Each structure stands twice: as C-alpha cells, then as structure tokens.
Amino acid sequence: MRVLLVEDDRMIGQAVQTALRQDGYAIDWVRDAESADTALATTSFDLVLLDLGLPGRDGVSLLRTMRARHDATPVLIVTARDEVQDRVGGLDAGADDYLVKPFDLDELGARMRALLRRSAGRGEAVFEHRGVRIDPATREVTRDGESVTLSPREFAVLEALVLRPGAVLSRAQLEDRLYGWGESVESNAVEVYIHGLRRKLGHDFIQNVRGVGYFVPRDESQGTG
C-alpha cells in the first residue's frame, strides 16, 4: 500500500513514516501542498494522510483541487484543528475521515485500514481467499488454519494482490506499493517476495501472466469457505 503523508512538522512526519514503514506501507512524505500536488500528479497512491495547517497553501485547498480533478484517492485528515466546523469543513471538502492530533498510532493504523477496505469495496475486515486468511489489523496470515509467518514486504505484496482477486498487477505496480521515494529497490525484489509467498501459501496461490504481471485467481466458491 502506497501512502502519501502530507505533514509539515518534522517530528510527527518522521514518527508516522517510521511507524507505517514498520507496518509495511510504502510512504512518501511531503511537507507542503505544492509538493503534495506534484506527488499526486506523478504517482498513484492508495491513501493520503493530510495535515491541514501547512505552510503556504492550506490542506483543505489541496483536498479541493484533488477532488475537483476527480481524484478519488481516500484522504484521511490528520490535524490539530479540532473545532466542529473544521471537521465538518474537512469532510465536506472531500475527506473520508478526520483524526485530531494528538492521536495514537494504533488508531491511525485502524482508520487507514478501514479506508483502504472501503475504497476496495469490501466490508469485512479479514480477507479469506482459497483457504488463506489475512488479517490486516494483526498482520496474521493462516493457511488452512495454520499460522504462516510473512515478512512485512511479503505481507504487503500479498495484501495488494488479494485486495482485488483476478486483477493483474505489474512488477512496477507492486514495487510502487512496496517502496516510497528514496528507498532503494533491488532489481529482483518483487520476484523474491512472490517466490517466498508461493513457498508459504502454495505454488498456485499466486499466478503470473508472462510479461504482464501477477494475480491471485478469482475464487468461485469465495464466501462459503
């Protein structure tokens, strides 16, 4: 999952970035609205964490321009402004959720998962696909009831693929979800993670279309077991 963090305070930005990286998110952190605009224009994000009190242009203004160009990326406002009119204004400007500083990292994580779930058109918090059960909140994966240990990056690849079964993701798209800017990408990293996942979850759990990318086959019996 690739997340754009728009936060002007160095310490908060640093802490959020560190925490979300630990959770396997790819984080791009910008400190003002102009840089955020550039990032949104050049990269596809799964979620935007938006501070309102930014130097120069305001966060709400950024949000409005995003929505005006029909950018539907989920936006979670994270701000020190706690007045009701600020919250109402933020949500009405197109935000999907609103979190007031100071906040807890766990709550931020839960709200992010909820937004990602909803943007994928899902209601249930736990994915279950062909005997593999994935809990994004606890980051626990089981296969036929047995616990499977995944590295954060393996988990991120799996989550991306399971979110939309049948949809093919290219290597570049997967890399996008794994690495933020400035993080070095090993040339065959995605192949390594796919290999690891196949070993742990069964070889045909993830399939590839040669030259296009990887996908998790749609399961006809999904929902019944």
Added chain:
Amino acid sequence: MSAPSIRARLLLSLLPLFILAEAVIGTVSYRYVLSESHELFDYHLRQMALSLRDQGAVLPPPGPPEDREQFDFVVQIWSADGSKIYLSHTRSRARLPERATLGFADVVADGERWRVYSTLAGGRVIQVGQPFEVRERIAAAAALRSLTPLLIFAPVVALAIWWLVGHSLRPVERIAAELRRRDAQRLDPVPEEQLPTEVEPMVRSLNGLLERLRRAFAAQRAFVADAAHELRTPIAALKLQAGLVARARDDASRGAALAELNAGIDRSAHLIDQLLTLARSEPEALAGAAASIDLARIAGDAVAEMLPLAQARGSRIGFAAAPPASVRGDQKALHSLVRNLIDNALRHTPGGSRIEVEVAADGQAVRLSVDDDGPGIPVEERERVFDRFYGRSAGGDAGSGLGLAIVKAVVERHDGRIELGQSALGGLRVAVHLPRVADATT
C-alpha cells in the same frame, strides 16, 4: 471618602448669596423709599404751612382725619410777641422747639427727631412739623414688602436646584446602573448619547479604558488559544514517538525511537520556555528601575552561547561591536532577543551559512543587526513573520514559531523598532534600534 454632594454644595453656596441679595435689595429699597418720602412729605409740610398762612385763621388743619393719623404732624403758630397762638393736637403731644428757623429744619424735641417747616405770615410764625420716625417707618415697610417675593421664591429656587441637579445627573446614574449590570466579559463602550457636556469627557475616557481593556483581554485570549493549539503539535509528536518506542522490536530501533522521543521532549520544553518568555515580555511599561546595559556585551554572550549550535550545522557566526552601545532595559529580555535573532537566522538558512551580528551606535540609538546569506523573506511576508506561530515549520528546522514574536515584544517593550530588509550577504537582515543612554559606569 466622598466629597459633599453637588446638591448640598450648590444649596450651601447659594444660601449666603441669597442672604446678601436680600440685604442689598432691602437696603436699596429702604433708602429709595426714604428719599422719596422726604420729598413728598416735605412738600406736604410746606403746602400745609402755606395754606394756613393764606387762610389767615387759626383753624384746624386740612385733610381728612385718617390722613392725619398717618400723616402725624404738628402745627404750631406763634404771634409776633412770641406767645403761642395755636398748637395742634397730636397723639405724640410733642412740642416743637420755641425758636424756629424759617424754611425746612431738622430739630430734636422730646428726644424725637422732627422735620419742621416754618414760615412767616403777618407777624405770625407758622410751623408745621412731622417726626422723622414716620418716614422711616414707611420706608422700612416698603423695604420689607420688596423682600417678600424673594423670601417666598427662595424655597422654590431650592426645590428647583434640587430637581435640576438630580435631572442633570440622571445620565450618570444610568451609566452607573449599566456598569453595575456588567460582568468582566462585557467591555463594549457605554452609550455616549444625551450626556451633559460636563459628564461626556469622563464617559469618553471610561470608554477609552474599556476599549484598551477589551483589546488586552482579546490579545490575552488569542495568546492562550494559540499557545494551547500550538502545544498540540509537539504533544502529538511525543505521543507518536512514545508509540514507536513501545512497538520497537529490537534494540537498534528502540534506541532510535528513544532518541527521537528525547528530541521531542526537548522541543516541547523549548516551546514552553519560549511561551513563558513571550508572556513575560508582552508589551507593558518597562519597570522604572531598568538598568543601563551594554548591549554589545549581551550580544557577545548570546553569540558565544549559539556558537555550538552553529558549528553543529557547519555555519559561522561573525560578531562586531563598537561602543558606545548602552541601552536601558531588561537584561534577560535583551539576551533572549539576541538569542532568538541568531536562532532564527540559523534555522532559516541551510547548513554552512554565514551569519553576521553587529552592534553599533546609530545617532541616538543603538543598532543591533543580524545578517545572513540564506533565502531571506519575501517583502509581502515580512510583516507576518512577527505573528505568533507564523511559519513555524517553514524552512529546514522548525523552531517554536515564537522567536520573532518574542523579539518584537521585547523591542516594543524597550521603545525600540525593528526592520527586516535585504542583507548585503544576500539573505535577511534584521535590524533592531533601541534608544541609546549614557554609557554605564561599570
């Protein structure tokens, strides 16, 4: 202790005036009536004497009896040999002197003063006399009558004064009642309409004070609100940093998280320090006992203190000072001013930059300038940078956002002025001018 009421003072000061007026009016009308009656009665006396002469007979005097009673005169007629031929009957039974001067004369008989007219007629002397007392009595009665309306009018005047004073002061009562109803939050001006000219300046000054108070309160509230709001950011950072410590899985990441947490705590402490400094240096009169201080020494100390921070960033600070540079003021506040200016320059320039601090006499002022070779501040933003928490996060390393607000408050408190400009080094130049005083003896 309150002074006597306006009503009492007015009435008390009018009372002697009133008595004086009564005395003057009484005296004047007495004198006037007396002199009038002199003329009139003299004429009567003469007429009577002449008519007696012309009648040639010794007969009762003319005029109706009731007139006579009031007229109260005496007629005496002498023969040529000096024997008394006639003496009119009067209630006083007075006897006129036996020797007479012709014409009018004032004589004393039986202890009473008389006005007498004597004339010669065929060897007889006709004398007509009247006691002065009659005239005085008439004049006194007239004087008393003239005082009556004034005496009747006096209580009316007193009542009118009582009512008028009350009526004129009703707006004051109204304002007092209005102010009594207010609580500490209501500082809007009291209405100035329909006030007597005498009361208006007082009410206007009161409104001026209310306005100043309202502004001071608003500034205070804004400050507290700003401060509370701005404390959220460092506290949010602390909470996140603590969260990172809690979820650290190995010693290395725990160590890194703890270092961040420590930095976060330092930042919060710094913000609180700055808030306190600002609260202490909010514009108010500098204590009268402010000492004469060498600004060059203070600036030198501050530069020395900031050197380690500058070195950590690879920046250089140059310092130049030329006496005389004595100012009157609060040493701690001025120290904080210089520190904040240098800190601001360090924060808003990239590492490896150059900063020049200079203290020099400039006319009647001492000029402290801090130059840097950083990006500077666009002209349109120069006023706003003095706002609290403005641009807290702009530039590389965020400070508390209070530095320049503190600088401005300290400068204002010392009757100085501050200018932002373009530095010869290429970046920002901050120049502070403070009034110069005679050099300190120490």
